[in-house]
Amino acid sequence: MLDDFGPLPPYADPRVALRLALPAWRPAEKISVTEAAEKYMRVNVSGQWQPFRRDVTPYMVEPSDMIASRSYRGLAFCGPSQSGKTQMLQSALAYTICADPGRVALFQMTREAAAEFERNKLAPMVRNSPDLRARQASGRGADNIYHKLFTGGTQLTIDWPTITKLSSATMRLVLGTDYDHFPESIDGEGDAYSLMRARARTYLSRGMVVVESSPGAPLRDESWRARTPHDCPPVNYGVLALYPHGTRGRWYWPCPSCGALFEPTHKRLVYPESGDPMEAGEAARMRCPHCRETFGHELKRELNAAGRWLHESGEADAEGRPQLVPIDSGRVRRTDMLSYWLDGTAAAFSSWKELVTMYRQAIVTFEATGDEEKLKTVMNTGFAQPHFPRSAGSEMEVTVQGLRDKARGVDLPRGVAPSWARYVTVSVDVQGTRFAVGVTAWGQDGQHMPIDRFDIFSMPGAEAERLLKPFEQAEDWAALEPLAERSWPVEGTEVRLRAVALAIDMHGGGATTDNAYRFYRGRRRAGQGERWFLTRGEGGLNRADRVWLKAPESASQKARRRRVAKDIQILHMATDRLKDAVMASLRAEAGHVNACLIGEWMEDDHLTEFTAERRGDKGWSKRPGMVRNESLDHLVQARALHIHKRGETINWAAPPLWAQLGAENPFLVRSEAKDTARTDAPAGAEVKGAEPAEPRTAPPKAPWSGAPGRGGWIRKGKGWL
Structure with missing residues (x-):
């Protein structure tokens, strides 16, 4: 009977086991999230995998680095599509895997989106980044679509917002992407951000929740006016519903003409509003609110390199409005959440020509069809601004008196x-x-x-x-x-x-x-x-x-x-x-x-x-x-x-x-008979408010046009009976 068994495996070398265990004992590397991304992560640039560079999206450096902060418990980032928001979360993953191991969960809006993110973004990033690939654990269950293990103690789960997944685990770092596409309430238990905060609460100051998204919730009140420099219009859900509770950071440029700081926004773009949308896009320029000088899109990269985030402080200026200060000033308004809002005009991967052209085309489409969907898309994903439905304003409402006035003369x-x-x-x-x-x-x-x-x-x-x-x-x-x-x-x-x-x-x-x-x-x-x-x-x-x-x-x-x-x-x-x-x-x-x-x-x-x-x-x-x-x-x-x-x-x-x-x-x-003001009602029909008209000869019926095999003669063919 003993001959039926194969030979026993050799004894494990304790030095191999020790080498695998050592990363878990190593203290956290004292580098920032952005430095970890530059050191360990590779990104796909036009089909080629290259080291991450902070100068491509300099406005993402501060939000990325603050993910490791122990002074805040949450971070909300609102920005346009293709601005580097998701790459911020990937940088946080690289930092957690290589510099400061721990348990991390990344939430996508649906199960299908989670699988797509793993297949097209996360897995290629790990595979093409030598340091990340070297830390990928091997063995059963170490690398699948929704769960990945790395040497050093990092456990990564890729989830989607359900009450089960947001109630059953404790995680040090919780990330959420495309947050405005999450359900407003998770199975009736509350919003996703609050449930995420509960998952990281056990880690105290080390716990962090990060969500990013383009705005998706509509603006509720077009008559709203800001009460503070970085106030946010009221919305019912999404990332802009979180923004007012945070530090309220905005991205500022120095004017190339006068040097004064100002926030680049879509409202400061000047262009001819009449004429062809493409011509309007080609003529778009940014106007400084201080000196009123304008400059072109070719200066965007230079201005982004010199830009900085300013947050509202707890101190008021002479007019009683909160002062604007850097995050490290020690004077930022008291809150345990960081919040950032980037206007689409400053995004690295979109041009003013493209944004203005799409906006003007959306206006033309709205005027031609009355449909606001394209306009909403441009505002939300292009400019990162909430869209106010033009049909929802009180001055835009249709009233009986207005219709009666419109009918006069017709x-x-x-x-x-x-x-x-x-x-x-x-x-x-x-x-x-x-x-x-x-x-x-x-x-x-x-x-x-x-x-x-x-x-x-x-x-x-x-x-x-x-x-x-x-x-x-x-x-x-x-x-x-x-x-x-x-x-x-x-x-x-x-x-x-x-x-x-x-x-x-x-x-x-x-x-x-x-x-x-x-x-x-x-x-x-x-x-x-x-x-x-x-x-x-x-x-x-x-x-x-x-x-x-x-x-x-x-x-x-x-x-x-x-x-x-x-x-x-x-x-x-x-x-x-x-x-x-x-x-x-x-x-x-x-x-x-x-x-x-x-x-x-x-x-x-x-x-x-x-x-x-x-x-x-x-x-x-x-x-x-x-x-x-x-x-x-x-x-x-x-x-x-x-x-x-x-x-x-x-x-x-x-x-x-x-x-x-x-x-x-x-x-x-x-007409074969004298026209009347009434239409010809069907004979014998009781039609409220209509009178039968004079009989007339009905036009010939059109030939039958039914689909083959769905009525009419049976087509004879092989096996037809």
Whole structure:
């Protein structure tokens, strides 16, 4: 039996074990974090791994070195993207691994982001830095995606913010990157920074929590005014919610003309605001607030090398305002947190030309579409400034009186499109006993106007009248079919326009979704599949797209997404972003891009529905006491159809046929009878506020355009039966 065993391993050499244990007994190396990064860390520069250099981002030296301070317990850094913020955390890791070993945790915003950080930043840094690689421990569990061990006693975990991970461990150094993308509350237990502080509390003065991010929380009050030199506007969460509680440091340059110190900010950039965005970017210059002289971007590297951080002190000047002092002056305001805020104009890896060009392009996009997402991105990640939503200001709110004033002079009767109209869209909101219908006429450069509004209560041609039940009765949806052939006269012409697209909101109780699917399939079989759309609103201000088509999904038992109706495409709408655009259009005057005109025919109830919601930090929500908001919802659906039909990008020198008042327009109908102010209602329909018009000959139906294999004849092929 003894012969079945292999030979025993040789005795371990105690000198080898001692050599491995010695780094843990070595006292902390007396160097700064930046010096440790220069000594031990390599960074990727244009595909080549080179020693870290402090002169590339000199504004990161002080924040990096203060991570090892025993006078403070936390550090918050707010700065633009690609400014060296994350590299500050990597420097802290190099310092902890080689100079002052200890337990450290780095938190990313999600599990996927944590894995991506390890794969593309941390692991390559360790692999290409000889000193870090030499300290990488070997053996089982010493080097995996979320946990790494180093000789000398350093344990590194790469985590994401959950209450379990922020409650179950004690760590000397806790790092958080992209902090503004963390949840505002971690599983209802509080903000991430407070939970991080609790993890490092056992280490007393040696414990440190560091978070960095570009600002992501919106500004709450545009009328806010700073009370101290480095005061911060109010936000609800994120790194700028932490900044006011710290030392309030800002980066200063000496003016190349007068030598006086000043903070370089986006507000001190001067450039021509009219004209091409690229020309504005090329002309951008910085103006000194003291001597009013300007200078170009070519001096940025030199000025950054001479720059310094100044913090608010606890002492006041002659005007009662806190003095600005260096961090080592001993006069910094009393707090246990360091806080830094770097404006994007001083960032090493972005030029003023690029920043100003992107900003002006974002302004042009906002004026053209009413969408603020690009503007928000430039302000947050480019300039490191909070963005104040233009739809949220009290002076920017839409009011009933303002809409009534705007409607004066627009005396078209209800149901008549203005002379500038080129196409029409129809929006349908599904209610418990009716379909609320809104009609919008569109013209050049996105100018539009609601031209009709009515409710369908009963089935057209039904022998016994009864109220519709769209949530329950699938056959009641047939009441919408005549809308596809209905037309509206164009002022001053002998033509009428049918809708190029019709949208139905799927939200509702009972069997609304199933009924909507059945109705859509019927319209597709009738050859109208390209005109009818089922819409679904998606909340949230951070949606990448405003409108997108997607098959409906459902969650399976394995928490994976699966298609439940592959033959249907839902038109999803980023409702919060679209409502921003709609409100901007309602405020715009006639002649401006995307202006929404209001007709005098609209009643106060209809106008009130435009004001039924207000914008908050997280999006749009109904005002207290408001019940109906169909007018607003109709314009949101109309804008979604306008975007999906590429109405924003029409070349009006050569518009598509459906946007012309010509004979080749498939949606244009020549009037055969005397035009009236009313539109032609479906026969037998009970339509609130509308009268049946004279009968007319319906245009021929379009040929069937359903998808192969989804209705119609079966295609014969191999194995077809």
